Structures are given as structure tokens and as C-alpha cells.
Amino acid sequence: MKQSVTAGVDIGGTNTVVGLINDSGTCVLKSNSPTLGQGSAEQFVLRLAEAIRQLLRELPGESTLGGIGIAAPAANYRKGIIQNSANLQWKTIEIVGMMKQHFDLPIAVMNDANAAALGEMRNGCTKGMKNSIVITLGTGLGAGIVTDGHLLYGENGVAGELGHVIVDPNGRICGCGRRGCAETYVSATGIRRTVFELLAYNATESKLRDISFNQLTSEKTYELAIQGDPIARDAFLITGRHLGLLLSNIAAVFDPEAIVLSGGLMNAGDLLLDPTKESFDQNRLDLKWRKVLILKSHLADGEAAILGASWLVTETAAKEHDVPAQMEGSLR
Amino acid sequence: MKQSVTAGVDIGGTNTVVGLINDSGTCVLKSNSPTLGQGSAEQFVLRLAEAIRQLLRELPGESTLGGIGIAAPAANYRKGIIQNSANLQWKTIEIVGMMKQHFDLPIAVMNDANAAALGEMRNGCTKGMKNSIVITLGTGLGAGIVTDGHLLYGENGVAGELGHVIVDPNGRICGCGRRGCAETYVSATGIRRTVFELLAYNATESKLRDISFNQLTSEKTYELAIQGDPIARDAFLITGRHLGLLLSNIAAVFDPEAIVLSGGLMNAGDLLLDPTKESFDQNRLDLKWRKVLILKSHLADGEAAILGASWLVTETAAKEHDVPAQMEGSLR
Numbered sequence: 272m273k274q275s276v277t278a279g280v281d282i283g284g285t286n287t288v289v290g291l292i293n294d295s296g297t298c299v300l301k302s303n304s305p306t307l308g309q310g311s312a313e314q315f316v317l318r319l320a321e322a323i324r325q326l327l328r329e330l331p332g333e334s335t336l337g338g339i340g341i342a343a344p345a346a347n348y349r350k351g352i353i354q355n356s357a358n359l360q361w362k363t364i365e366i367v368g369m370m371k372q373h374f375d376l377p378i379a380v381m382n383d384a385n386a387a388a389l390g391e392m393r394n395g396c397t398k399g400m401k402n403s404i405v406i407t408l409g410t411g412l413g414a415g416i417v418t419d420g421h422l423l424y425g426e427n428g429v430a431g432e433l434g435h436v437i438v439d440p441n442g443r444i445c446g447c448g449r450r451g452c453a454e455t456y457v458s459a460t461g462i463r464r465t466v467f468e469l470l471a472y473n474a475t476e477s478k479l480r481d482i483s484f485n486q487l488t489s490e491k492t493y494e495l496a497i498q499g500d501p502i503a504r505d506a507f508l509i510t511g512r513h514l515g516l517l518l519s520n521i522a523a524v525f526d527p528e529a530i531v532l533s534g535g536l537m538n539a540g541d542l543l544l545d546p547t548k549e550s551f552d553q554n555r556l557d558l559k560w561r562k563v564l565i566l567k568s569h570l571a572d573g574e575a576a577i578l579g580a581s582w583l584v585t586e587t588a589a590k591e592h593d594v595p596a597q598m599e600g601s602l603r
Numbered sequence: 604m605k606q607s608v609t610a611g612v613d614i615g616g617t618n619t620v621v622g623l624i625n626d627s628g629t630c631v632l633k634s635n636s637p638t639l640g641q642g643s644a645e646q647f648v649l650r651l652a653e654a655i656r657q658l659l660r661e662l663p664g665e666s667t668l669g670g671i672g673i674a675a676p677a678a679n680y681r682k683g684i685i686q687n688s689a690n691l692q693w694k695t696i697e698i699v700g701m702m703k704q705h706f707d708l709p710i711a712v713m714n715d716a717n718a719a720a721l722g723e724m725r726n727g728c729t730k731g732m733k734n735s736i737v738i739t740l741g742t743g744l745g746a747g748i749v750t751d752g753h754l755l756y757g758e759n760g761v762a763g764e765l766g767h768v769i770v771d772p773n774g775r776i777c778g779c780g781r782r783g784c785a786e787t788y789v790s791a792t793g794i795r796r797t798v799f800e801l802l803a804y805n806a807t808e809s810k811l812r813d814i815s816f817n818q819l820t821s822e823k824t825y826e827l828a829i830q831g832d833p834i835a836r837d838a839f840l841i842t843g844r845h846l847g848l849l850l851s852n853i854a855a856v857f858d859p860e861a862i863v864l865s866g867g868l869m870n871a872g873d874l875l876l877d878p879t880k881e882s883f884d885q886n887r888l889d890l891k892w893r894k895v896l897i898l899k900s901h902l903a904d905g906e907a908a909i910l911g912a913s914w915l916v917t918e919t920a921a922k923e924h925d926v927p928a929q930m931e932g933s934l935r
Contacts, residue, residue: 401758424858425857429858430858525762560759
């Protein structure tokens, strides 16, 4: 019997994840490659198409591809494009149109954080919840917000920019041109900036003193923190404090059942989660009867987004664009 | 012909507004009295009932009262009570039950900021809008948030606590026990604190130096600002700057079509609105194609809340609790 699968793609600022998802919402095969590289948007899309074909070849037994769901920063579902993303090198990519030149199938693109929120609802931490927030901590800080079972979309489809909440008006300069945005502190790039601030401020010895700004990754910082490097440990502590305060404000505004933390930076696990929870508890609005869960996504890197994006395609194709209620928001 | 009216009540930290609203959503008669005073919650409810009866007597021609909608801080619609309000002197008031001893009619209570958001949708600035936020600037800072045509309610019905977003972790002590909450800067009590900070910091002459903290009202501050008092003017400027930054963050999170400013403090008009808009423009996430309107409510003080609360009662009574979609949120 032929297996029916959908492809999910998560285009991140650093890596792009491609996966095949079966009908029960399990990712059966996945690959990961750098997003950036020489060449045009056409060549990038060609690489993506080839990555999907390669996975299909690797899948045991016969299979049919039912559609492709793409998650990307600054995606516009209605127009089928990725537009002015701060973290991608191409200005505008007509991703759906370009992908259709390779596959004659239902294809859709949606905001990556919204896709992650759908993915967590489909097969992750927030299954069955009506009010939840998924925070993605990668190159930037994104958020997919579900209120009363629906994705929060806003008037123009750009709600949920928690990464660009100004937490310090005199703070760090952000890629958006302003100062003190949350993602300049809480993201993979944010923790790198914190490391360099600590290196400047302290006199402590640290292996981080031998690594250049451009060379430093959050993975390396994690590795050194585990080895006991004091600067690396402090960087996670400070990042967690910022994140906990941000989450306490988010909880006051949205009153969610749970906030799920995901993305590359969360590979640091308890090293980041512990100070985050501690800071959340210190700062949260004390409604004694209310409990807001702070959870780490148990899905693998990028998996929530590909589950969510592919779900969008499966469900819209099955229902001839009469999409399930929880996705409505993502479809304007 | 008998005129059919509904009563709307807005219980504020300082004043309580009672009004009669006709079927077309116009407030035909209104009274205003201090909320605080000697006595028990029973005596307060008795005064409220008497205020409603007095308005009915004053109304020309014959009339029938169809129901009473009450807006209050920390109200719980489901339980029909006001619970642990920071700005009221009574711990818990079983307001619906107590009011029913005076009137055998449909009676409901709802959160005041949500009521204001419904009132603005019914007959104010946000008529026909799907994504809007109403901010009430009184003793505290409240917010009623409408996303995709529905009131934002959250998992426990306490979403929208924008007044308790921490804007400065080392900032002013708040009634909630934490530090730096938005309402310690942006509210009638916030501007008073700003005045006293300015009196302490500056050496400038000011008539404000003759007024005690407890005597000072935002009305007096406004009056002196209009007369050119430098401290009073600065207090409005600083309050506007805080508010503009807060609104820019709210716009990044919710992507609303409009944010409406209402409540007693907005009687200052352009003195507060101008620096607010300026600060909003300086701080907003620069999405050139997006326009977020910052509006001053054109409804009289407390009128949005009584319009909204009475609408709730009219509509629920008419439809036997099959309430209109936009109110769903307020009914859990």
C-alpha cells in the first residue's frame, strides 16, 4: 500500500529543515541544511525541491506526496510570499509560485512562529489547549499566539511580534532600527551579545575570550557553560532572567494556560529553563489561583513548524479551503 | 408610548456612573457620585439602586426598565461578583445577587475595561472594527482587547492586564506588590507620582508645591498645566512618553486597527494625547504600510462602560443567553 505523506519546510535564519509527515501527524523523515549560501532565491528553492525529492527517495516503500507546507519568517499566506525578512538574505521570495514550478501540488507558506503554534497543537505540548503561546528562540524571537482556540493574527496579519517589544528604551540596537527590543537580549544572537558585554565588563578568565563575535554560536556558549565557564554560565542566567520577565508580562496580557519555549536556543535545556522559571515566578502577577505552565517543547528542532505548516496544507486540501477554525487566523 | 430603557452602571475606584440607555444605544440620562464612602457593601448597593430609581423618576414620560448591566474592576461575569479589586474598599461584593434584591430583572456584571471595549464597538470609536484596544486611564490602567471581533478573555478570564505589564523592573512600587507596573506611571495616580518625583528632582517654582499628595488630583494638575505651570506640563509630557512607548509595544503584539484612550485622565485632551502620539511614532515598529490609529474616546466619562455593560444585558435577555459573537469572551 502506498504511504501518503505531506512535506513540511521550516526556513530559518540559519538552517532550513525539511520533513515528511504521515497522516497521523508524525514526522517520518527529516533533513537539515544551512539556509544561507551563494546564489539566488531560485537556486535556494531548487535546493529545497531537491531536498524534498531526496527524502521521498529515502522513504522505504512507495509513497505519494500530497502537498507542501512552508514555514518562514515574514511569510504572507495570502500572497504566497516571504517579504522583507530581517533574517533572510533575499528581499522578497515568491516561494509558493516558485515551488509550484517543481511540484504540481497544494503548496502554502505561513509565518514560522504561527506554524510552530499549530504544530504544538497538532502533536506537541499544547494539544487540546485553547489559550497558549509558543515562543521560538532562534536567530530572533518569534511567537505564535492562540487565544480561545484561534491563532492571533491582527488587522494586517502581523500580530505576535513579541521579539520587538521594547524592554529597555535605552537598550541594545535592534535590526529593526530601534533600541532595546526583546530579541536583542533573548535569542541566539541576544545571548551572544550578552557574552560580549560580560567579557567587556568582567575581568574573569574565560575560553570565550579566544572566540570572535562572528565565530561564537549559542551551542558553543552552552558547551562552555556545561564545562563550568563562568561567563558562559552568567550569559544563560542573564538571558533566563530577561526571558522570565518577558513571560510574566505576556502572562499578564494573554492569561494563557501554557507558554511553550522552542527553537535552537532551548537546546540549552535547564541551563536556560531554570533561571527563566525562577524569574517568571519572581515577576509574575500574583494571582494565587492561576497557574501558567512554562514548558520546553518536546518536539525536535524545527519539527513543530513543519508539523504545523504541513497540517495547514493537509487540512485545506482535504476541505477545499474550508479550513479548520484554529487555522482561520493564519489564512488572511 | 412607554419608553424602554436599560440601566448601565460603571463602578470606578473614585466615581460611580449610572445611566439609562435607550434601545438605539444612546445614553439618555446619567448621574455621577463618589464610589467610596462610609458603610458596607450593602449600603453601597442600596445607594446604587436608589440612583437608578432616581434617574427613572427624572426621565420624562413613562418608561420600563429592561435590565441592569454593571461594569466594575475585577468583576467575574460567571459568578456575578466583584472580587478582590485593588481599587475598591470591599473585598468581595456579590453584586448581582444583592442588586436582585432591589430589582427583579436581568442583571449582569462584567469587567469595566471589557465593558468599555464593547461600548466603543456599540456606539463609539471602534464601530465596525475587528481588531481594537480600549485603554481606560483612571485610578489604574485597564484594557479591553478585541481580536478578530471577539473580546480577549484568556484561560481564566483575566487577560488584558496591560496596567500590570512591568515597564521598569526597578521602578515604582505597585499596589499589586511588584515594581514598575505600567499603571504606576500611566494613570491618574501615576501622574500624581510623577508630579511628586518632579517636585523632588527640580528646583522650579510651582503651585504644585502647595498641594499635598493626598489633595492632588489629575484635574488640578491639568488646570495648572493649562496655566503654564512647568512641573504640571512636564508631568503630562512624561506620562505621554510612557504611554506612547506602551502603545507601541501593544501595537507590535496585537496589530490592532485602532487603540482608543478613555477614562478620567484623558480629559486632559491634547496635553496628554500629543506627547503620546509623538512617543508612539518614535517607538513604533516601523511597518511603513501599517497604520495604527491612536484615538481619544469621544464618549463622555464612563459612558463607554455603561453602554457596553447594558448592551450585554439587552442582548443576552433578547436572545435568551445566546449572546452575540463579540460578547462570547465576556461570558465565561
